[in-house]
Amino acid sequence: MRTINSKLITDTVRALCIKANIELRKDVLLALRRARKKETNSKARRILDIIIQNALIAKEKRLPICQDTGMVVSYLKIGQDIKIKGDIRKAILEGIANAYRDGYFRKSIVQDPLIRKNTNTNLPPVIYTKIVPGNKMDIRVIVKGFGSENSSRTKMFRPTDPSSLIEDFVVRVVRESGSKSCPPLYIGIGIGGTLDKAVSLSKEAILRPVGNYNKAPHIARLEKRLFKKVNNLKIGPMGMGGKTTALGVSVLTYPTHIAGLPVAVNISCHATRDAGKVV
Ligand code: SF4
Numbered sequence: 576m577r578t579i580n581s582k583l584i585t586d587t588v589r590a591l592c593i594k595a596n597i598e599l600r601k602d603v604l605l606a607l608r609r610a611r612k613k614e615t616n617s618k619a620r621r622i623l624d625i626i627i628q629n630a631l632i633a634k635e636k637r638l639p640i641c642q643d644t645g646m647v648v649s650y651l652k653i654g655q656d657i658k659i660k661g662d663i664r665k666a667i668l669e670g671i672a673n674a675y676r677d678g679y680f681r682k683s684i685v686q687d688p689l690i691r692k693n694t695n696t697n698l699p700p701v702i703y704t705k706i707v708p709g710n711k712m713d714i715r716v717i718v719k720g721f722g723s724e725n726s727s728r729t730k731m732f733r734p735t736d737p738s739s740l741i742e743d744f745v746v747r748v749v750r751e752s753g754s755k756s757c758p759p760l761y762i763g764i765g766i767g768g769t770l771d772k773a774v775s776l777s778k779e780a781i782l783r784p785v786g787n788y789n790k791a792p793h794i795a796r797l798e799k800r801l802f803k804k805v806n807n808l809k810i811g812p813m814g815m816g817g818k819t820t821a822l823g824v825s826v827l828t829y830p831t832h833i834a835g836l837p838v839a840v841n842i843s844c845h846a847t848r849d850a851g852k853v854v
Pocket residue numbers: 641642643644719720721722723755756757844845846
C-alpha cells in the first residue's frame with residue numbers, strides 16, 4: 576500500500592489547471608496547423624492563423640488561451656493500492672482555487688444555478704472517479720468553456736433506429752451551433768449506457784487525441800463519415816466559411832439496454848483544453 580499526501584494532489588491539480596488554461600493541447604495545435612494547410616478559403620485561413628497565433632502567444636506570455644477559463648471537470652483514476660493521507664475532495668478543490676487565484680483566471684461558477692451568485696473561486700468542479708489496479712493516481716482536468724457546452728445535446732433513439740438517424744442528429748447539432756461554439760470544433764459523442772452514461776462518455780471522448788480513431792472498425796468508420804459530413808456544412812473557423820468546421824470526431828460506446836439507444840454530443844471548441852499527470 577502506497578501513501579499519497581493530499582498536498583501532492585492539491586499541487587498537481589493547481590499545476591494542471593494552469594497548464595490546461597495556458598498551453599493548448601499539442602494534438603489540437605497540430606490539428607489546427609494541418610487544417611490551415613488544407614484550407615482553401617482565404618477568410619478561414621486568416622482565422623486559423625489568428626487562432627494558432629493566439630495559442631502560441633498564450634503559452635509564451637503565460638496568459639489564458641481564452642477569457643472563458645471554464646468549469647473544471649476532473650477525472651481521477653485511483654489505484655486500489657493507494658492510501659490517501661488527508662481529504663481527497665478538499666485537496667482537489669484547493670488545487671483548483673489556488674490555480675484560478677494565482678493565474679488570475681476568470682471565475683465562472685455560480686453556486687445556485689437559479690440564484691446565480693458567483694462563488695469567486697471557480698469552485699466547485701465536476702469530479703469523476705474510477706478505481707483501477709495499481710498504486711498510482713492518474714489526474715486529468717478539463718477546463719470546459721460554456722460557449723460550446725451550451726450547444727451540446729442528447730437524444731434517446733429507438734433501438735431499431737439506423738446509424739443514419741444518429742448521423743443526421745449530430746450534423747443538426749453542429750449546424751444549429753453555427754459560430755456560437757467557436758469552431759473549428761472537436762466533437763465528442765457517447766453512444767449507449769443510460770442517458771447519463773452517454774453524456775459522460777461524450778465528454779470523456781474529447782480526451783482522446785484529435786486524429787486518433789476508435790479501435791472498433793465500425794465506430795472508426797462512423798467517426799470518419801461524421802467528420803466529412805460536419806465539414807461539408809461549411810460553417811468554417813469562427814463561422815467564416817471554409818471546410819474546417821471540425822478538427823475531429825471522437826465516439827465512445829458502452830453496452831446498453833435492449834430497449835434503448837442513448838446518444839449524446841459534447842461540443843468542444845478550438846480551445847479544447849485539458850492536462851493530465853500520473854502521480
Ligand atoms: S467556446 Fe471556447 S473559444 Fe469560445 S469563448 Fe468559450 S472557451 Fe473560448
